[in-house]
Amino acid sequence: MKILSLLLAALLLAACSEKPVPPAPPKLVRTLVVGTTDAAGARDYSGEVRARYETPLGFRIGGKITARLVDAGARVKAGQPLARLDPADAALQSAQAEANRALAEADARRYRDLRGRNFVSAAALDAKETALKAADAQAGLARNQSAYTTLTADHDGIVAAVLAEPGQVVAPGQPVLRIARDGEREVAIALPERDVAGLKTGAAAEIGLWASTGKTYRGRLRELAPAADPATRTFPARVAVLDADADLALGMTAGVRFVADDAGPKPPVVPLVALYQQESAPAVWVVGADQTVTLRKVRVSAYTDAGAVVAEGLAPGERIVAAGVHKLTAGEKVRLAADGK
Numbered sequence: 001m002k003i004l005s006l007l008l009a010a011l012l013l014a015a016c017s018e019k020p021v022p023p024a025p026p027k028l029v030r031t032l033v034v035g036t037t038d039a040a041g042a043r044d045y046s047g048e049v050r051a052r053y054e055t056p057l058g059f060r061i062g063g064k065i066t067a068r069l070v071d072a073g074a075r076v077k078a079g080q081p082l083a084r085l086d087p088a089d090a091a092l093q094s095a096q097a098e099a100n101r102a103l104a105e106a107d108a109r110r111y112r113d114l115r116g117r118n119f120v121s122a123a124a125l126d127a128k129e130t131a132l133k134a135a136d137a138q139a140g141l142a143r144n145q146s147a148y149t150t151l152t153a154d155h156d157g158i159v160a161a162v163l164a165e166p167g168q169v170v171a172p173g174q175p176v177l178r179i180a181r182d183g184e185r186e187v188a189i190a191l192p193e194r195d196v197a198g199l200k201t202g203a204a205a206e207i208g209l210w211a212s213t214g215k216t217y218r219g220r221l222r223e224l225a226p227a228a229d230p231a232t233r234t235f236p237a238r239v240a241v242l243d244a245d246a247d248l249a250l251g252m253t254a255g256v257r258f259v260a261d262d263a264g265p266k267p268p269v270v271p272l273v274a275l276y277q278q279e280s281a282p283a284v285w286v287v288g289a290d291q292t293v294t295l296r297k298v299r300v301s302a303y304t305d306a307g308a309v310v311a312e313g314l315a316p317g318e319r320i321v322a323a324g325v326h327k328l329t330a331g332e333k334v335r336l337a338a339d340g341k
Contacts, residue, residue, distance in 0.1 A: 025334045030323045034268045035316030045189045049252045052184030052240070056162060056175035059085055060148040064169045065176070072162050076153040076179065083164075083176055083294070085149040090142075097135070097142035104135035157181040158250060180269075185244040186222065190234035199224065203258055205239050210253045213261045218242040219256065230263065260281055268314055269307040276302070276325040285321040287326055292333050294323060 029285070050318045063085035070082050111128040112122045161178040164170055185208055193198065205219035223238040236246070239256050241248060275282045282300050298313030321328065 026335045028335045029321050030337045032321050032322045034314045034318045045256045047187040047189035048190045050186050051180035053181040056178045058173045058175045061145050061171045065166050070159050070165050074159045074161050080153045081150050083151040083266045087149045090146045090149050094142040094146045097139040101135040101139040106130040108132040155181045184239045185248050189237050189239050189256050196235050206257045208255045267309050267311050271307045274322045287319040293328050
């Protein structure tokens with residue numbers, strides 16, 4: 001009995017000497033403010049910044065490329081040489097045409113003298129005059145083709161792509177370089193079939209660059225293809241940038257957002273993970289000013305790829321829990337995670 005009493009006293013002393021367990025910190029949750037996320041009807045697409053006019057340039061005659069004078073990304077001026085063909089064949093054709101023209105001119109001059117002395121008929125002289133005109137035209141064409149051995153820029157711009165290299169034999173008109181003209185800039189996007197019916201040419205858009213957060217540009221839907229691409233089954237479209245600046249470089253990735261233009265406020269869209277099922281009805285956790293959570297039923301009008309469209313139950317400016325809804329209880333105090341964490 002004495003031993004049992006000593007053991008009980010030792011246990012009581014050990015219990016009294018243990019440090020009190022501190023209370024668990026409030027749970028860390030990610031939240032969002034209603035009205036600051038994408039509204040119903042907003043559509044986002046990614047695309048690439050392009051020039052309004054992109055011209056593929058090629059030689060007007062065929063031949064072997066002997067020199068390419070610019071690289072991709074180089075800035076060029078109108079009239080600047082870009083590439084050259086081997087001029088040997090063109091020079092020989094020009095010399096042949098010039099020799100034929102000189103012969104035709106000598107024949108015509110001789111027949112004029114003979115006609116003046118009435119040794120030949122007028123018809124014979126007319127034939128020689130016609131042959132001289134044809135030879136003169138052929139010589140002019142050969143001279144032009146000699147000049148076509150040098151490919152020049154027709155507008156100021158940037159070399160967007162190189163499509164042929166020195167040593168390659170090209171056909172007349174085969175693209176050698178693609179030049180993006182200076183001036184207007186656009187964003188090339190592809191629209192899925194479900195969104196084409198709701199968009200019309202001239203629709204307003206907001207453009208943001210992936211490389212520059214927070215900066216946006218005003219845009220307008222300039223062109224929408226009438227037929228889908230056979231490979232991707234999407235509709236190519238071009239969105240003109242109305243206030244482009246030097247930061248809008250060719251080839252950059254941009255995001256384009258179209259917003260429905262019908263009047264009236266748009267119902268908010270919340271992520272699907274923010275919904276909590278309460279008695280077979282959707283609900284969300286609303287965070288109060290004292291950072292305690294309250295479960296509130298809402299009415300969802302539609303489920304989209306962007307999230308759930310909440311028709312009733314939420315007011316703009318209210319903060320709700322965006323993740324971790326199944327770990328909360330009513331009246332519990334929470335900690336708010338910083339943006340991006």
